[in-house]
Every structure is written in structure tokens, then in C-alpha cells.
Amino acid sequence: MQNFGLDSSYYPPKWLGLRGSNDKSYEFAHTLRDGEKFEFSALKPKEEYDLVVVGAGISGLSGALFYQNKFGKDKKILILDNHDDFGGHARRNKFQLKNGTILSYGGSESFQSPKALYSKEVNSLLEQIGINVDSLAKRFDVNFYPDLKLSRGAYFSKSEFGIDKVVSGNPGSVLSDEVPKDKLNARDIQSFINDFPMSKKDREDLIELFQDNQDYFAGKSLKEKEKLMAKTSYKDFLKNYVKLSDEAIKFFEGTTDEFMALGIDAVSCDDARAAFLPGFDSMGLEPLDEESLAEMEEPYIYHCADGNATVARLIVKK
Ligand SMILES: Cc1cc2nc3c(=O)[nH]c(=O)nc-3n(C[C@H](O)[C@H](O)[C@H](O)COP(=O)(O)OP(=O)(O)OC[C@H]3O[C@@H](n4cnc5c(N)ncnc54)[C@H](O)[C@@H]3O)c2cc1C
Numbered sequence: 001m002q003n004f005g006l007d008s009s010y011y012p013p014k015w016l017g018l019r020g021s022n023d024k025s026y027e028f029a030h031t032l033r034d035g036e037k038f039e040f041s042a043l044k045p046k047e048e049y050d051l052v053v054v055g056a057g058i059s060g061l062s063g064a065l066f067y068q069n070k071f072g073k074d075k076k077i078l079i080l081d082n083h084d085d086f087g088g089h090a091r092r093n094k095f096q097l098k099n100g101t102i103l104s105y106g107g108s109e110s111f112q113s114p115k116a117l118y119s120k121e122v123n124s125l126l127e128q129i130g131i132n133v134d135s136l137a138k139r140f141d142v143n144f145y146p147d148l149k150l151s152r153g154a155y156f157s158k159s160e161f162g163i164d165k166v167v168s169g170n171p172g173s174v175l176s177d178e179v180p181k182d183k184l185n186a187r188d189i190q191s192f193i194n195d196f197p198m199s200k201k202d203r204e205d206l207i208e209l210f211q212d213n214q215d216y217f218a219g220k221s222l223k224e225k226e227k228l229m230a231k232t233s234y235k236d237f238l239k240n241y242v243k244l245s246d247e248a249i250k251f252f253e254g255t256t257d258e259f260m261a262l263g264i265d266a267v268s269c270d271d272a273r274a275a276f277l278p279g280f281d282s283m284g285l286e287p288l289d290e291e292s293l294a295e296m297e298e299p300y301i302y303h304c305a306d307g308n309a310t311v312a313r314l315i316v317k318k
Contacts, residue, residue, distance in 0.1 A: 012085035013094040013106070013309075020091070020106070025082045049078040056081035057088020058308065061315040062125055069128075086316060092306035105307025111136070113176065114302055116294035129314035133302050140301035146183035156197050160250055167195045172210075173276040175259050176300040202248040209242055212281035216241040225283055234264040234272035242279055252277065 032038075051067050053060040056079045064077045085091055091106040111118075114133045118126075126133065145151075153168040169187035186192070189210045193203050208214070216237070217225045238244045238252065249264075256267045256275055264272070273280045274288065274296060288296075304310035 013092045014096070021083070024084070028082065047078075048076070050075040051077045053077065053079045054081075055079075055088065056083075056086035056312075058090050058312055058315070060088070061086065061312055065125065065128070065315050065318060066121075087309050087312035090308035090312045092309035092313075094306075103305045105309060107307060107309065109303065109307040110300050111302035111308070112300075113295045113298040116291060116298050125315075126311075129311065129318050131304075131311065131314065136302045136304065137299075140178065140303060142178055142180055142299070142301060143183065146179060146185055149185060151185035152179075154196070154251065161197045161247075163197045165195075165197050167192065172278075175275050175296055176298060178300045180299075196251065198247055198251075199245075202245055205242075205244055206248050206251065209238075209244070210278045212278050215283050216279055217283055222284065222286075225285060229269040229273070229280075229285065232269050234267050234269055234277060236265075237269050237272070237279060238264070 050071065051064065053064050060079055060081075064079055067077065068075055079086070081088075087107065089107040093104050093106040095102040111133055114122075151168050152170040152172070152174070153166050154170060156163065156165045156167070158164045169185065169192050171184060171186035171189055171192060173181070190207055193206050193210070196203055196206070198206075217228055220228065232241075234252070234256070235249065238249045239246075252264050254263075255277065256262060256264055256272065259275060260267055260271060267275075269280065273285075274292060276296070
């Protein structure tokens with residue numbers, strides 16, 4: 001890896017074009033896959049290290065820092081990565097414009113539920129590199145969209161619904177919502193759904209589902225229900241148990257993409273429940289444990305300007 005920070009001409013965040021896992025980054029892995037052999041046994045080591053870390057993502061970098069903490073700052077550590085920049089999934093993009101610099105994340109964005117999820121080791125690492133999550137939270141303007149009288153909505157496209165239409169005022173909860181519940185500028189669920197460009201029957205069925213008064217797995221034991229929750233995709237649940245039409249199911253397409261990077265055909269009912277999707281409140285399931293709830297409800301407000309690249313950079317600096 002290059003000598004980051006010491007040579008100002010080498011600065012990957014300013015390079016444009018495809019960044020991240022480009023062809024070069026997996027060239028050697030593919031060569032090995034294709035049967036190439038490399039003979040290292042005749043090579044004599046030229047340098048010695050106390051620790052060699054493979055992978056310069058946040059795990060590898062913090063591993064190196066933990067090692068130094070334990071064995072001393074004088075320890076010599078080599079960190080290898082198959083990319084031209086460190087950070088792994090936590091990297092930044094940087095653009096120099098006439099009016100100044102634009103900095104943004106080039107990978108992972110935010111600290112996810114630090115109060116609920118972070119261990120004492122993670123918290124001590126953050127403290128050591130000078131990050132205070134409460135200060136980050138204070139600087140996140142949760143009122144930005146509410147004060148503009150904006151709300152969350154749903155877009156119905158002409159190709160799928162015969163008309164291009166935006167319906168605003170969605171009262172639904174989303175995972176790790178950064179907008180406080182009382183500032184959603186939401187309507188009640190009936191009035192929101194009744195504006196959907198769908199048949200009366202579909203709208204009524206959706207309203208009923210959102211009211212969540214039915215046990216869609218009625219007649220099954222708790223054990224059977226738990227198995228179904230784990231094994232049934234949310235899409236199959238909506239089709240086969242809630243009995244929504246294909247048209248009504250389309251409303252849910254895309255709702256799990258952002259957090260789970262998977263469509264509702266690939267997300268289990270368990271995961272759908274943990275993403276606040278409706279249908280599970282009257283099934284008599286075990287309540288979600290406190291930790292999961294805290295994780296779901298903790299807002300997404302802990303951001304550095306370049307996302308978690310700041311963590312990687314501060315560890316390297318340290
Ligand atoms: C799109 C996306 C968004 C995300 N958003 C968030 C978020 O907002 N908040 C959050 O907390 N988390 C988020 N995550 C998850 C978070 O990015 C990761 O959990 C974290 O960055 C993983 O760090 P890591 O060091 O374990 O792995 P990585 O970041 O993957 O780093 C591993 C590094 O090791 C390299 N490597 C692997 N094998 C070798 C080898 N044999 N030789 C050399 N190098 C090797 C890899 O190429 C990589 O550079 C997101 C992830 C993705 C993909």
C-alpha cells in the first residue's frame with residue numbers, strides 16, 4: 001500500500017471514474033482462481049513486522065490500533081489491501097469546485113444505532129480517535145424536511161399503475177427514522193391509502209392490513225408461526241396469507257431495498273417485521289426484544305461529512 005498522507009500527489013478520494021472494487025482490485029484473486037501459481041519460497045524477507053493485517057477496512061485498521069494499544073506504539077504494522085485506498089466499505093469522495101470543496105461518503109454512511117449496538121470496545125475506540133456520537137447527533141438537523149412542510153410519500157409510476165402520481169403524508173414508520181414521529185407531517189392511514197391510484201377493493205385491503213387487527217397465521221401454533229415467519233418471504237406472505245392482489249402488493253416493492261438491499265421476495269417475515277412492515281401485530285408472536293427495538297428505533301443521525309470514512313482516516317492518523 002502507498003504511503004498515505006505523506007505524498008500529496010497520491011490522493012485516491014479525488015480520482016474520478018469508478019472507485020471501489022474496480023477490475024484491478026480483484027485481478028490477483030481471479031488469477032489464482034484461474035489456476036496461476038506464485039512461487040514465494042525462494043524470496044527472502046526484506047522487512048519484518050510485528051503484525052501484518054490483511055484488509056484495510058475499519059476492522060483491519062482498528063485491529064491494528066488495538067494491537068498498538070496493547071503492545072506499544074513502537075510496534076511496526078503492515079496493512080495490506082487489494083485496493084488503492086484504505087477504508088474498505090468506508091471511503092470518501094471529494095470534489096474540488098470553483099466555490100469550494102464537496103465532500104461526501106463513498107461507502108458506508110452513518111453510525112448505525114450506536115447507543116443500542118456499540119460495545120465498550122467500539123466506544124473506547126471512538127473515544128480514542130476523538131469521535132463523540134452525541135456531538136454528531138446535535139449537528140444533524142432533524143427538522144430540515146419537516147420545517148419545509150415535507151413528508152414521506154409514495155410514487156406510483158405510469159408504467160406500473162397507469163398514472164404518474166405522488167401521494168404524500170405517509171404515516172408509516174421506517175427503520176432508524178431520522179424524522180421524529182411527531183414531525184412526519186403525516187396523514188392518517190385511510191386518507192393516505194385512499195389517494196392511491198388503485199381499485200377500491202385494493203385500497204380497502206391495504207387499509208385493513210395496516211390496521212393490523214388480523215392473525216394471518218390463525219390456527220397455527222406459536223412454534224409453527226415462528227417457523228413461517230423465518231421461512232416465508234414477505235411477498236409470499238402478502239400474496240398467500242394476507243391475500244392481497246398483485247396490484248396492491250406493488251405498493252411494498254422497494255420498501256426493503258434501502259436497508260436490506262433485497263426486495264420483498266427475498267426478505268423474510270421476521271425481517272419485514274423488524275422493518276416495521278405491517279401484518280404481524282395480532283399474531284400473538286413473542287414481542288421483539290428490547291435490543292432489537294432499540295436498534296430499530298434509534299434514529300439515523302450520527303453522520304460525519306464523509307460518512308464512516310472519517311473513522312478509517314482518524315484511525316490511520318492515530
Ligand atoms: C453499500 C453499503 C452501505 C453501508 N452503510 C453502512 C452504514 O451506513 N453504517 C454502518 O455502520 N455500516 C454500513 N455498512 C456496513 C459497513 O460498511 C461495514 O460493516 C464495514 O465497513 C466493514 O468493515 P470491514 O473492515 O469489516 O470490511 P471491509 O470494509 O469490507 O474491508 C475489508 C477490506 O479488506 C480487503 N480484503 C479482503 N480480502 C483481502 C485479501 N485477501 N487481500 C487484501 N485485501 C483484502 C477488502 O477488499 C476491503 O478493502 C454498509 C455497507 C455497504 C456495502
